[in-house]
Amino acid sequence: MATRISLTLDCTDAKRLGEFWKTALGYVDEPPPAPFRTREEWHASFNLPEDDSVDDGAWLCDPDGFEPRLAILKVPEPKRAKNRLHIDVRVPGHGSAEERWARMRAEADRLVKAGGIVLAEFDGHHVVMADPEGNEFCVGAASA
Template sequence: MAIKIDLTLDCTNAQLLAEFWKTALGYVDEPPPAPFKTREEWLAQFDLPEDDSVDDGEWLCDPDGVGPRLSILKVPEPKTAKNRLHLDIRVPAHGCAPQERWQRIRAEAERLVRAGGRVLEEVDEHHIVMADPEGNEFCVAATSA
């Protein structure tokens, strides 16, 4: 049996990043764990510092329950270097001619730019390296199967 994983992104603005990644991945806000009715109620059980806010974290999930949960958490320090782990967003293109595959990759990158991302580099009509609104790198590429 495979082990489930969660991915966590550090950030300075959890709401901004959550909106971007919901758009990018088609994810939705994850409901609070049972028996809690709200995130505020769930967070109240923890002994959080006074300067922590319910707005300091966002939790997203795949509405179909397939992809990993994404936690987006505010941290005090800024991003200072390239990610050691990044996401690849794969557009469906199996069986497409190379030109069509590249057009689909570019169209997805353009959609993500409109959502707040930015293009960092186009690599040999194979994939596009991008950054989310806080500079976290990710790639847009085509499915291989």
């Protein structure tokens, strides 16, 4: 059995970035681990400093349970450099190269409306974007 992974993004506004990534990936808020009924109850169990708020994080998951979970956590320092690891948003569907490129462009346009920024386009292959806090990701086709 393969090891499961989760991804963590550092940020300054976890709620805003969480909403963007739920839109981008079709993810939902991850329920708190058992036996906790709420994320607030889970967070309080860690005995953290008073200024550490549950609102400083967002925990997202694939509603079908296949893709890695995504934790988004507030950190005090700003983003300073290009990501060493990035997310690829893979647009599904078959068809000609032109049809796949049209789907990628439509997805990039949808994510711009959600707060993303197009950084570069590699015509017919992928679109390099950034989320609202500047974390780079790519939009590409899921199938050739």
